[in-house]
Amino acid sequence: DWAPDSFIETTIAQLKEKLGNDKVxxxxxxxxxxxxxxxxxxxxxxxxxxxxxxxxxxxxxxEFELVLDSYKHMGLNIRGIDxxxxxxxxxxxxxxxxxxxxxxxRVFIEVFDDAAHEVxxxxxxxxxxxxxxxxxxxxxxGPSATIKSHHNVGGLPDFMKLKVVEPLNTLFKxxxxxxxxxxxxxPNILGRHPFPGPGLAIxxxxxxxxxxxxxxxxxxAIYINNLRAAGVYDKVWQAGAIYLPVQSxxxxxxxxxxxxxxxxxxxxxLDGMTADWCHLPYELLAKISNEIINNxxxxxxxxxxxSSKPPATIEWE
Ligand code: XMP
Numbered sequence: 001d002w003a004p005d006s007f008i009e010t011t012i013a014q015l016k017e018k019l020g021n022d023k024v025x026x027x028x029x030x031x032x033x034x035x036x037x038x039x040x041x042x043x044x045x046x047x048x049x050x051x052x053x054x055x056x057x058x059x060x061x062x063e064f065e066l067v068l069d070s071y072k073h074m075g076l077n078i079r080g081i082d083x084x085x086x087x088x089x090x091x092x093x094x095x096x097x098x099x100x101x102x103x104x105x106r107v108f109i110e111v112f113d114d115a116a117h118e119v120x121x122x123x124x125x126x127x128x129x130x131x132x133x134x135x136x137x138x139x140x141x142g143p144s145a146t147i148k149s150h151h152n153v154g155g156l157p158d159f160m161k162l163k164v165v166e167p168l169n170t171l172f173k174x175x176x177x178x179x180x181x182x183x184x185x186x187p188n189i190l191g192r193h194p195f196p197g198p199g200l201a202i203x204x205x206x207x208x209x210x211x212x213x214x215x216x217x218x219x220x221a222i223y224i225n226n227l228r229a230a231g232v233y234d235k236v237w238q239a240g241a242i243y244l245p246v247q248s249x250x251x252x253x254x255x256x257x258x259x260x261x262x263x264x265x266x267x268x269x270l271d272g273m274t275a276d277w278c279h280l281p282y283e284l285l286a287k288i289s290n291e292i293i294n295n296x297x298x299x300x301x302x303x304x305x306x307s308s309k310p311p312a313t314i315e316w317e
Contacts, residue, residue, distance in 0.1 A: 002175060004182035008040070011167050015044035019124065024165060025116045026126030028053045028078065029197070030067040033128030033168060035189050036180040038076055040167045041126050043183075047077045049126065050119045054111050056104065057084030057210070058199030060224070061217035070186050083111045084210075091201060091208040097317035100208070104198045109157050116159040125162040129169045130176055132271075193238045194272065202317040206245040211298075216243040218296045219262045226288045227266070236278055239266040241292075242305075242316050250293075250300030259300040262292060267314055275309040 024041060028034045028051050041049045053071065055064040068080045090103040116122060168176055180190045196202055200220075204212050220241040227233040242263040250257040264285070269275035289302040305312075 004175070004178045007171075007175075007179060008043075008182060011040055012044045015041060015165070015167060019045050019048070019165065021048065022123040023048045023050060023119055023121060024124040024126045025050045025052060025119050025122050025159060025162070026128075027051075027112055028067075028071060028076075029128075030059070030063060030189070030192075031128070031195065032173070032180060032190055032192070033130055033176055035071075035128075035185060036176050036183065037126060037128035037166070037168050038071075039074060039180070039183050039185055041165070042074070042076055049077055050122065051076050051078040052112060052115045053078055053080045054108060054115075055080065055082045055084055056087045056108065056199060057213060058087060058104070058201045058208075060195070060200075061221040067189070070189060074185070079115065081111060081115055083107070086111060087201075088208065088210055093207065095206045097202060100201050100317070101198050104201055108197075113157040113159050116162075122159075123163060124165045125159055127164060127166045129166040130171050130173060131169060132172065134169050191234060193233075193236070193240075195240075196315060200243075202315050203240055204243040205316060212243055215260070215296060215298045216241060216262070219243075219292045219299060219302075222291045222295065223264055223288055226284065226291070230281075230284050232278075232280065232284070235268075236266045237269040237275065238272070238314060239264075239278075241265070244303075248301050252300070257300045259298055261301045261303060262296075262299050263303050263305050263316070264288065265305045265314070265316075267309070269309075269314070272314060273309075275314055277306050277308055280304075 024045065026038055026041065026049060028038055038049065038051055051071065053068055064080065071078045087104060087107050090107045091100060094100050094103060177190050200213055200216055201208050204216055223241050224239065227236060227239055242265060244261040244263055246261050247258050248261055250259060266278040266280055267275035268278055285304055292299055292302050
């Protein structure tokens with residue numbers, strides 16, 4: 001049987017040995033892997049671990065503040081960076097999903113590199129890489145893939161020349177969760193649904209504007225809060241709202257409206273490679289739809305995605 005406690009003990013001892021008094025920079029995303037990697041490193045080297053958490057303006061509603069707060073409560077040496085405007089500027093005018101992903105990857109690298117430069121004499125880059133990331137060399141998605149595709153464009157950013165330390169690279173996802181639990185990490189962080197690196201940018205079809213981000217954040221928050229309140233959040237593998245570039249006619253009081261559509265997506269899956277749409281209860285869908293239409297200005301219609309993967313993907317872009 002695999003025991004998280006002995007993994008934790010051995011890993012911390014090995015990290016101490018390997019890192020000594022060296023400094024490490026690590027980018028936190030709010031996700032499970034980077035959070036568990038950070039806490040392990042923190043146990044080993046304390047304040048010599050410099051965490052960086054970037055607000056790209058594409059996170060869920062209030063996510064940056066809430067997650068930053070819980071990282072601070074864990075005692076991590078962390079710096080939050082508001083880079084929203086840099087991301088919005090880079091995304092302006094882009095509609096192609098891959099161009100949006102590339103722009104986000106590029107700005108992330110710039111922002112992270114600037115922040116890493118401010119850590120004097122840093123020697124290591126910490127990463128939350130897990131075993132499936134190591135073996136899945138064909139994966140084309142995720143921030144690290146974006147970084148790789150920039151390898152030969154004008155030389156490497158400096159932080160990528162650092163030595164790499166990856167304390168989770170022998171573990172599977174469920175083992176990472178068990179380690180996180182044994183480390184006492186907030187269950188809210190450990191149990192959260194996967195969220196794509198490019199965030200809401202690939203859940204807003206077409207061009208990104210701060211206004212659309214805000215509308216989607218409101219609708220998504222109503223959706224996710226209702227899933228939690230109904231006790232179904234943990235049974236769903238991943239859920240989120242999508243902002244469609246479609247306007248349709250509606251009626252509000254005596255007024256005719258002509259506004260956008262939000263699509264709700266919820267899937268059951270083991271690893272994201274295949275997925276079935278969730279059969280959420282009709283009453284719950286009705287409640288969410290009403291709440292969104294009554295409270296989110298700019299949305300007058302809500303639809304539910306009943307496509308499975310394959311042939312549909314989980315995300316719409
Ligand atoms: P798809 O849409 O391909 O998604 O069925 C499968 C899983 O991958 C996530 N995803 C991404 N994650 N960067 C990421 O870090 C991306 O560009 C990206 N695109 C999709 C998606 O949320 C799902 O969990």
